[in-house]
Amino acid sequence: MDQVSPGEEPRKTELLLGLRSLGLTMRRAQKGRIATRIALTRRHISVESTLYPITIRILQPPIPSVETHNLIMAASLPLSSSSSTTICSSIFNQIPNSIQPFIHPINFSSKSQQHRVCLGLRSGSSCRSTPIRAVISEVPNQNQKYAKIGAGSTGPISSAQLLESVEFAAKTGAEVVMEAVNKPRNISYKGLTDLVTDTDKMSEAAILSVVRKNFPDHLILGEEGGVIGDSSSDYLWCIDPLDGTTNFAHGYPSFAVSVGVLFRGKPAAAAVVEFVGGAMCWNTRTFSAVAGGGAFCNGQKIHVSQTDNVERALLVTGFGYEHDDPWATNMTLFKEFTDISRGVRRLGAAAVDMCHVALGIVEAYWEYRLKPWDMAAGVLIVEEAGGAVSRMDGGKFTVFDRSLLVSNGVLHSKLLERIGPATEELKGKGIDFSLWYKPDDYNTEL
Structure with missing residues (x-):
């Protein structure tokens, strides 16, 4: 990020909270109390809030372990000495705001007037970055283990780890789709009416990168790339990097990124990131499930209807x-x-x-x-x-x-x-x- 030269007027852009390109989230436990406007300069972000002012300073130089799509910052929060406030740590990133960041609550003691936060980490953690993870659903039966799968194996995998990995893979693909959703499409045809876009291929490549990095011995079946990996593996990842490509190509709001993992042929974990809204106001919601653990939408448990007619x-x-x-x-x-x-x-x-x-x-x-x-x-x-x-x-x-x-x-x-x-x-x-x-x-x- 450019330095501001002495005497140079900072370039300022005002952005409404919730703009997808920003993704800054400031919330308090009390529902509805949220920052209303953000002013962005080259070095600082100021947030006008009904609760308190906040200035976020961009750290220089960038921390080496930061993923390329993240910007790590420190926040100075003036707090009242007479009260204790609970807020959520903020993450400023270029991931769409609709793909919610993984946010840890941080308690600020009334003994200190300011608190420096390394964003994206638990309070008190060492100041290093971790990849952004979207909201992680409640996961029952976390002690369930899937078996080890042979020589060179990544080893036993808990249902919680498998679900987290599937959600992260799906949301990684969704980032690619969100980046492209309002841009012109480069469309080709697999058949007379069967479309494929560059976004299909880019989304699948992003998902494959996540899977192969974390589970190099797992078998993968992708819509665009076919079969990849060791067919003797017990795990099979079934990837649809853009389900509903024709809808996507027309900007019609019914498409998704879908990732499911089979264990010995039976579904074990799943995540579907659905795109909702429409042109210039796209958003997402994430459905997820692990075998024996229930189904969730954006972390809230869901159930089928009871209509019997x-x-x-x-x-x-x-x-x-x-x-x-x-x-x-x-x-x-x-x-x-x-x-x-x-x-x-x-x-x-x-x-x-x-x-x-x-x-x-x-x-x-x-x-x-x-x-x-x-x-x-x-x-x-x-x-x-x-x-x-x-x-x-x-x-x-x-x-x-x-x-x-x-x-x-x-x-x-x-x-x-x-x-x-x-x-x-x-x-x-x-x-x-x-x-x-x-x-x-x-x-x-x-």
């Missing part, structure tokens, strides 16, 4: 790129369920659709011919939110299957009464619904 249900489906018999059958199902429910939506992002079932804002979602990276994260989030998952013929589901029905559980059998026979008719016509793909030598317990 199809006539009161809102449903979601998806259509593949091939306009063949399964596509025609699904069009028929779409029409039938539109007539007997409160409506059927087609949003165009499988991971988002499943997270909406888990959140309880829709009751069910079905689709033919999905891929493992489409489903690995979403199905676990639905199951941990109390929902049901099966193939569209009612059979037991795996992420390598080619049809999927997820629901709030209460309506599952009622939906299968129509979806099941339609799927059996397709099988009778010779449509193959056997396992779509499983990496060679990948060990599963399916």
Whole structure:
């Protein structure tokens, strides 16, 4: 960052709190009491607050261990000698404000008038930087261990560590997408209507970097990059770096970054970062789950709806790129369920659709011919939110299957009464619904 020369008028820009390019968060425990305006110069940031003034000085030189996207600063906070104030440490960074930083509460004693904070660390820690991590969900069953996986292994992994790693990987990809969301797209085509953008590739590269750095012996299946790594690993990361690429390309708010991890073929941990809002006001929310630990949205536990009548249900489906018999059958199902429910939506992002079932804002979602990276994260989030998952013929589901029905559980059998026979008719016509793909030598317990 440039030095301000003697006599030079500092360049000042006023920024409203919440602007995505800023990401400075100042809060007090009392709800609603937050800083209202920020003035930024080359050397200082001043915050006008209903609570207290604050000046944040940018440290020079930068700390060597700082990630390139972080700026580390010290904050001098004048405090009243007659009271003790609890605030949250602030992190100034270039990560979108919608991807919330990992913030530790810090208690300031009334004995001191000022307190210097090395931002991003716990109070009292040594002054060094750690990578920014987004909000970490509550994680029950933290003592659960996944087994060691062979020579050169990264060793046993707790469910808490696995979930944290999956969330961090997904949010790393989401940073790339957020950076690009309001910029022109460089679009190419994998098929007549199947798009891929540079952002898909950049997001996947960012996620791969995180996974391979932390788990070099794990197997990875990415939408853009295919299979990478050791197929003898018990762990398989299924990565969709930009689920809903067509929506992204048009600026339509239904797309996400989806990362799911399988352990011996079964979903173990998942994170989906959904983009919401719209042009010039994008935001995100993060869905996450670990096997046996519940499902969460932005750290708050979620549950499927309790609607038990199809006539009161809102449903979601998806259509593949091939306009063949399964596509025609699904069009028929779409029409039938539109007539007997409160409506059927087609949003165009499988991971988002499943997270909406888990959140309880829709009751069910079905689709033919999905891929493992489409489903690995979403199905676990639905199951941990109390929902049901099966193939569209009612059979037991795996992420390598080619049809999927997820629901709030209460309506599952009622939906299968129509979806099941339609799927059996397709099988009778010779449509193959056997396992779509499983990496060679990948060990599963399916």
